[in-house]
Amino acid sequence: MTTTHSAIGQSIVRGEGPDKVSGKAVYAADIVLPGMLWGKVLRSPYPYARIVSIDTTQAKALPGVRAVVTGEDLPETRVGRRLVDMPVLAQGVVRFVGEKVAAVAADDPDIADEALLLIDVVYEELTPVFDAEEAMGPDASALHPDMESYSGLPQPPSDINNAFAHMTWGKGDVEAGFRESDLVFEHTFNAQLMHQAYIEPHACVVSAEESGQVQIWVNNKDPYMLRDQLAACWSIPAESIVLNPCRIGGDFGGKGSFMDVPLCYYLSKNSGRPVKMVMDYIQELMAGNPRHPAVMTIKTGVMKDGTIKARQARAVFDSGAYGAFKPSVYLRGADHLCGVYNIPHAKIDSYTVYTNNVPRGHMRSPAKPQVVFAVESHMDMIAHELGMDAYEFRLKNVMRDGEASPIGRYWQKMKAVETLEAAAKAAGMIGSQGAALPPNTGRGMAMTDLVQGVGQFAAKIGLSDEGNPQLHMAFWDTGTGSHTVLRQMVAEELTLDTEDVEIVLEDTAHMPYSSGSGGSRVTYTAGQAVVGAARELRGKLIEAASPLLDAPEEQVTLQGGRLVAAGRSMSIAEVVSRTGGDALTGETSVTSESPEITSFCTQVAEVEVDTETGQVTVNKVISVHDTGAILNPLNHQGQVEGGLIQGLGYALMEELKLEDGRISTLSFGDYKIPTSADVPVMETVLVQGDVGPAPYESKGIGESSNIPIAGAIANAVFDAVGVRITDLPVTADKVLAGLRVKNR
Numbered sequence: 001m002t003t004t005h006s007a008i009g010q011s012i013v014r015g016e017g018p019d020k021v022s023g024k025a026v027y028a029a030d031i032v033l034p035g036m037l038w039g040k041v042l043r044s045p046y047p048y049a050r051i052v053s054i055d056t057t058q059a060k061a062l063p064g065v066r067a068v069v070t071g072e073d074l075p076e077t078r079v080g081r082r083l084v085d086m087p088v089l090a091q092g093v094v095r096f097v098g099e100k101v102a103a104v105a106a107d108d109p110d111i112a113d114e115a116l117l118l119i120d121v122v123y124e125e126l127t128p129v130f131d132a133e134e135a136m137g138p139d140a141s142a143l144h145p146d147m148e149s150y151s152g153l154p155q156p157p158s159d160i161n162n163a164f165a166h167m168t169w170g171k172g173d174v175e176a177g178f179r180e181s182d183l184v185f186e187h188t189f190n191a192q193l194m195h196q197a198y199i200e201p202h203a204c205v206v207s208a209e210e211s212g213q214v215q216i217w218v219n220n221k222d223p224y225m226l227r228d229q230l231a232a233c234w235s236i237p238a239e240s241i242v243l244n245p246c247r248i249g250g251d252f253g254g255k256g257s258f259m260d261v262p263l264c265y266y267l268s269k270n271s272g273r274p275v276k277m278v279m280d281y282i283q284e285l286m287a288g289n290p291r292h293p294a295v296m297t298i299k300t301g302v303m304k305d306g307t308i309k310a311r312q313a314r315a316v317f318d319s320g321a322y323g324a325f326k327p328s329v330y331l332r333g334a335d336h337l338c339g340v341y342n343i344p345h346a347k348i349d350s351y352t353v354y355t356n357n358v359p360r361g362h363m364r365s366p367a368k369p370q371v372v373f374a375v376e377s378h379m380d381m382i383a384h385e386l387g388m389d390a391y392e393f394r395l396k397n398v399m400r401d402g403e404a405s406p407i408g409r410y411w412q413k414m415k416a417v418e419t420l421e422a423a424a425k426a427a428g429m430i431g432s433q434g435a436a437l438p439p440n441t442g443r444g445m446a447m448t449d450l451v452q453g454v455g456q457f458a459a460k461i462g463l464s465d466e467g468n469p470q471l472h473m474a475f476w477d478t479g480t481g482s483h484t485v486l487r488q489m490v491a492e493e494l495t496l497d498t499e500d501v502e503i504v505l506e507d508t509a510h511m512p513y514s515s516g517s518g519g520s521r522v523t524y525t526a527g528q529a530v531v532g533a534a535r536e537l538r539g540k541l542i543e544a545a546s547p548l549l550d551a552p553e554e555q556v557t558l559q560g561g562r563l564v565a566a567g568r569s570m571s572i573a574e575v576v577s578r579t580g581g582d583a584l585t586g587e588t589s590v591t592s593e594s595p596e597i598t599s600f601c602t603q604v605a606e607v608e609v610d611t612e613t614g615q616v617t618v619n620k621v622i623s624v625h626d627t628g629a630i631l632n633p634l635n636h637q638g639q640v641e642g643g644l645i646q647g648l649g650y651a652l653m654e655e656l657k658l659e660d661g662r663i664s665t666l667s668f669g670d671y672k673i674p675t676s677a678d679v680p681v682m683e684t685v686l687v688q689g690d691v692g693p694a695p696y697e698s699k700g701i702g703e704s705s706n707i708p709i710a711g712a713i714a715n716a717v718f719d720a721v722g723v724r725i726t727d728l729p730v731t732a733d734k735v736l737a738g739l740r741v742k743n744r
Contacts, residue, residue, distance in 0.1 A: 006492065006495065006497075007489075007498050008489070008629070009632075009633070010488070010498070010632065010633075011633045011635075012484055012488055012632055012634070014481045014483075014635075015484050015487060015499075015503070016247070016477065016483065016484075020247070026246055026247060027200060027203070027219065027246055027248075028217050028218050028278075029276075031205040031246065031276065033207060034274075036205070036273065036274040036276055037066055037106060037107060037268075037274070037275045037276070038105065038106055038107070038108055038109045038112050039104070039105045039112065039260070039263070039267045039276065039277040040103065040104055040109065040113060040116055040277070041103045041116075041260070041263070042100070042101050042102040042103065042119050042121070043099060043100060043101060043283070043286070043287060044090065044096070044097060044098065044100075045097065046094060047095075047096055047128040047130070047356040047357075047660065047662070048094065048125070048126040048128035048141075048143075048356045048661075049094050049125045050092065050093055050124040051091075051092055051093065051122075051123060052122040052123060052124050053120075053121070054072070054101070054102060054119065054120070054121050054122075055119070056068045056070060056119050059102075059104060059116070059119045062111065062114060063111075064111035065105075066105050066107070066271040066272075066273060067105040067270035067275075068104050068105075069089065069102065069104075069263075069266050069267060069270055070089060070101070070102045071087060071088075071089040071090050071091035072091070073266075073270075074089055077233050077235070078151075079232075079258055079262050080151075080152060080322075080325075081229060081257065081324060081326060081327045082152040082327055082329045083150060083151075083153060083164065083322075083323040084150055084152050084229075084232070084324065085144065085152075085164075085322050085323055085324050086322040086324035086359070088100070088263050089101060089103065089263065094123070095321035095322070095356055096287075096356055096661060097286065097358070097661050097662045098283070098358060098663075099287070099321065100263060100287075102116075102119050103263055103267055104116060104119075105268070105271045105273070105275045126141070128356035128660075128661055129143070129162075129356055130356055130357060130658065130660065131355065132295070132351075133316055135163075135354060136160050136161055136162060136163055136353055137161065140161055140162060142161060142162065143321070143354045143355070144162070144354055147354075150164075152329060153329070154166075154167070154329055154330060158351075160351065162353050163352065163353045164319070164352060164353070164354060165323070165329050165350075165351070166350070166351050166352075167335075167348075167350045168347070168348060169335045169346075169348045169407040169408075170406070170407060170408075171404065171406065171407065171408045172310075172344050172345035172346060173345055174310050174311070174312050174345045174346060176310075176345060177301055177309045177311075177346075178299075178301040178309075178310045178312075178345075180310070181303065183301070183302050183303075183385075184299065184301045184302075185302070185381065185385060187297070187298060187374075187377070187378050187381055188295065188298075188726065189296045189298075189373065189727070190294070190295055190296075190726065190728065191294045191296070191369070191374070192293055192655040192728050193290055193293045193357075193360075193656040193657075193658065194290055194291040194363065194650055194654050194655065194656065195254075195288060195290045195291075195654070196252040196253060196288075196291070196364075197649075197654070197673050198250030198252055198254060198255070199250050200249025201278065201279040201280065201281060201283075202219065202257075202259040202278075202284065202288070203218070203219055203277065203279070204218035204219075204259070204277055205218075205264075206261060206264040206267075206268045207274035207275075208268040208269040213240050213241075213242065214230075214240060214242065214265060215242050216230075216242065216243045216244065216261060217243075217244050217246050218243065218261055219246065219248045219249065220243070220256065220257070220258075220261075221248060221251050221256055221516050222256045222515065222517070223474060223508050223516060224243075224474070224508055224513045225256070225327070225515070225516060226243065226261065227241045227508055229258055229262075230258070230261065230265070234262070239509075241508075242507050243474075243507060243508045244507045245505035245507060246476070247476070247477075248476050248479060250478070251478035251517065252363055252364045253291075253361070253363040253364045253518070254288065254289055254290075254361060256325075256327060256362060256516070256518060257289050258324075259279070259289075264276075281667065282667070285656060285666050285667070286663050287359075288358070288361070289359060289360060290360055290361065290363065291362075291366075291370075292318060292331060292367065292370070293317070293370075294318070294367070294370040294371070295315070295316045296313065296314070296315045296337065296370065296371060296374040297314045298311065298312075298313045298337065298375065298378045299311065299312045299313070300378065300382060301345075302382060304386075306388050306392075306393050306396050308343050309343075309345060310344070310346070311337075311338045311343050311345075311346050312346075312347045312348075313337035313346075313347070314348075314350075315334050315337060315348075315349070315350045315370075316351045316353060317331055317350065317353065317370075318355050318360065319353055319354055319355070319359065319360050320354075320355055320358050320360045321354065321356060321358070322354075323352065325360065325362070326352075326361060326362060326366075327362060327518065329352070330350060331352060331366050332366065332367065333367025333368035333370070333371055334348060334367050334371060335348060336367075336372060336448065336449075338405075338406030338407070339372070339375040339376070339379070339406070340398060340405070340447055340448060340449050341379075341394075341397040341399060342398070342399050342403045343406045346406040346407065348406075357658060362518075364643065364702075364703055365450065365703035365704075365707050368450070368703075368707045369647060369706060369707050369710055372446060372448045372707050372708055372711055373710040373711045374711075376445075376447065376448075376708060376711030376714075377711055377715060377726065379393065380715045380718065381724065384718075390715065391420070391424045391429050391445060394445070394447065395421070398416045398417060398447070399414055400414065400416070400417060401414050410596070411451075411598045412596045412597050413597065413689060413691045414598070414600070415599075415626035415689055416447070416449065418687045419447065419601060419602040419624045419626050419687050420447060420600075420602050420624075422685050423447075423602035423603065423685065426604070426622045426624065426683065426685050427443055427445075427604035429443060429445070429604070437606070440608060440720050440721055441606065441609075442606070442609075442718070442721070443604055443605065443607075443716050443719055444604070444605050444607070444716030445603070445604050445712055445715060446603055446708035446709070446710075446711030446712040446715065447708055448704070448707045448708050449598045449600045449601070450598065450703055450707065451594070451595065451598040451599070452519070452524045452595055452599075452693060452699070452700045453518065453519020453520055453521035454524075454525060454591075454592040454593060455514075455515030455525045455592060456513055456514060457515060457529040458474075458511055458512040458513065458587075458588070458590075459473055459526070459529040459530045459532070459588055459589075460472040460473075460533060460586070460587040461490060461530075461534055461585060462584070462585045463581055463585075465573070465576060467571055467573030467574075467575070467576050468496075468502060468572075469496070469500065469501045469502070469534075469537070470501075470504050471487060471501060471502065471504065471530065472504045472506050472510075472511065473503065473504075473505065473511065474507065474510070474511035474514055475505075475514050475516065476505070476517070478517050480517070480522070480635075480639065480702060481638070482522045482523070482526070483503050484498070485523060485527075485631050485632050485635060486503065486526060486527065486530045487501040487502075487503055488501075488631060489530045489531050489534065489696075493531060493534035493535055493537075493538055494534060494538060494541075494558060494572070495558050495560055496561045500561070513589075519703075520700035520701075520702050521592065522700075523631070523694045523698060523700055524592060524693055524700060525592040527698075528592060529590040530588075530695075531695045532586075532588030532590060536586035536588060537585060537586030538558055540583065540584050541572060541575055541584060542556045542558065542563065544575050544579045544583075544584060545563035545570060545575050546565075548563075548570060548574075548578055549564075549565040549566065549569075549570065550566070550568075551565035551566045551568075595693035596693075597691060597692065597693050597699070599625070599626050599701075599704060600625075600626040600687075601624065601625050601626070601704040601707065601708060603622065603623050603624070603705070603709055604622045604712060605618055605620070605621050605709065605712040605713045605715075606618070606619045606620040606680075606716060607713060607716040607717055608720065609717060609720045609735060610732075611739055613736060614732035614736030614737075615732045615735075616652060616713070616717055616730055616732065616735060618652070618678075618713060619680055620682075621644060621680050621681070621709065622683045622685060623682065623685070624684075624685040624686075624687060625686055625687065626689065627686050627687065627688050627692075627698075627699055628690070628691060628692025628694070628697040629696045629697045629698045630688075630698070631698050636701055639702050640701060640704075640705045641682055641684070641705075643702070643703065643706035644682060644705045644706065644709060645674050645679055646706045647707065647709035647710060648674050648679070648709055649673050649674045649678075650706070651709055651714070651729060651730055652674075652713065652729050652731070653672040653673070653674070653729055653731070654672065654673055655671075655728075656671065657670075710728055710729075710730075714726075714728075717735060721738075721742075722742055723735055723738030723739055723742060724738070
């Protein structure tokens with residue numbers, strides 16, 4: 001079925017933009033219900049302690065306090081996205097600084113804060129463990145002695161202390177590969193703790209009604225998964241829980257968690273009133289669900305000519321006190337520890353480990369920025385030892401069509417070589433166009449791939465009396481512009497302008513299950529559902545118009561929003577008017593399969609290092625992406641640049657600092673993120689192909705650009721001044737210390 005491509009490929013401005021900039025957009029924290037109370041949480045000051053007693057008498061007696069709850073007041077149930085291991089309130093023991101111990105609901109926030117001060121908790125401190133490697137040792141305390149009873153635990157359970165997920169990937173015989181190698185190199189890398197730094201903190205409003213129905217407004221990107229988690233936690237039917245749509249003020253992976261919703265329900269139930277809870281940024285940084293820190297060791301066997309024969313890699317991810325915030329329990333990005341290279345013998349071991357630190361969750365491209373920093377730094381270090389150019393070393397080993405990935409996947413129509421060559425050319429690393437760099441200035445390269453995630457989505461398209469399509473979905477846009485792209489798909493199929501298409505956000509009671517945003521799956525999976533529904537509606541319009549135009553269906557076409565046949569035409573609105581329009585709907589539910597196509601990204605950073613201070617200034621970043629059809633160039637470029645800037649922060653400055661389990665960077669004055677002054681010149685190069693798994697041969701772009709940049713910057717610093725940084729972030733202090741050692 002041909003379409004006009006009048007909507008696809010256009011830089012359509014986001015439809016929700018005017019409401020957001022005018023203040024009309026409604027976020028979870030904006031919701032106000034009659035009789036609504038404010039909920040507040042008392043958090044643990046200790047990383048690991050037994051709760052001896054909790055006295056709430058004075059808090060309950062405070063005027064204006066309507067409910068006070070502790071772990072003793074709640075059922076002994078846990079909550080989690082996949083691994084169900086976290087109590088709603090601590091029961092008997094606290095496992096991290098910031099864990100919820102008690103909660104109050106009061107008439108206003110000030111009364112709630114005062115009530116928290118009146119709760120007396122007696123603790124007996126226990127010996128905490130903060131280091132994931134130490135936690136795996138036989139002498140460390142078992143932080144979850146009943147771990148094997150947890151729902152969602154990967155099977156068979158790990159036999160390593162406090163390691164709740166041990167995953168392996170590989171192919172060939174790695175020991176044989178090392179025996180065949182001329183040289184073997186081994187390096188260890190560390191990646192830091194990082195917060196998503198969205199502008200909007202977690203917020204929710206919960207109303208537990210007398211009828212048994214629960215109404216929820218929350219900034220959660222995966223409402224159906226949350227609904228099912230809550231149903232299991234509260235032991236009530238999922239059908240009685242309704243999540244209502246509201247805007248999400250940034251996600252970056254962090255808004256898939258349940259956060260305060262389970263607790264807010266108990267406050268509402270105990271008070272008989274709706275309750276609102278909004279985290280402040282101290283709580284966000286203290287007890288959110290940040291990106292995992294990691295320790296990664298990579299061992300590689302190579303031939304003297306630079307051919308990689310074998311690689312063995314090990315990653316230990318510090319999960320903090322719980323694993324409940326992770327949608328897949330383990331971190332799938334660990335499977336990239338062998339990179340995008342043709343390695344005949346490979347083995348990867350990944351461990352996700354409990355400690356007494358803040359629980360980690362997911363963040364944009366989970367685990368990949370950590371492992372790709374390690375992999376691409378390791379590649380440059382090997383090339384340097386071999387006396388090879390880093391680009392030529394990659395080009396020699398990068399995957400090509402017909403070759404299996406290091407974990408045995410075969411990808412179709414790979415563009416790895418093309419992105420690598422395009423990046424080197426654009427950066428002046430090959431050919432005659434690159435001038436010599438100034439002193440203390442260097443270039444670094446890094447590359448990765450990203451396959452799109454899978455899921456389930458449902459879409460329904462009806463028509464207004466004016467004949468305008470109305471796209472119904474229970475899917476909240478996290479700020480990526482996905483709603484606009486989905487409207488473009490409807491417009492494309494029905495030969496209309498995108499502005500003619502309205503998106504109607506439904507609550508979870510009025511649409512079938514959808515997976516929500518994440519894993520670069522929206523355009524791929526939700527797009528299939530939307531296009532399917534639009535094509536079904538198109539077919540029904542043609543069927544309805546056929547007798548009205550006195551023409552067989554095969555002669556009726558849809559052009560410019562009009563049904564056309566035999567020299568006659570009528571608008572969609574006329575078809576609706578003359579047929580009643582009730583049957584003119586398209587509805588599709590899609591469950592996607594893992595595609596056989598992946599997308600490659602190569603980045604080159606140019607940096608300048610001040611040798612007196614160690615300060616690193618990124619002058620330019622070239623970001624090359626293997627793409628299919630580009631559905632909205634403006635949105636596409638926004639994703640590339642936004643991800644790149646986020647990766648820049650990860651590379652150079654962003655770090656949640658821990659001191660004995662306590663986060664010490666508890667404000668944006670201490671936790672630094674990039675500002676406009678830090679943003680370098682950004683050049684995007686697109687290597688466009690004709691194959692993509694998403695509609696119209698498109699590919700996802702949302703997660704790629706934040707992955708390689710840390711590795712590229714670390715490699716550029718070495719190229720500039722000969723200092724190798726193996727621990728992120730690449731700060732001036734570390735570079736200056738390296739310069740002093742080098743110049744001794």
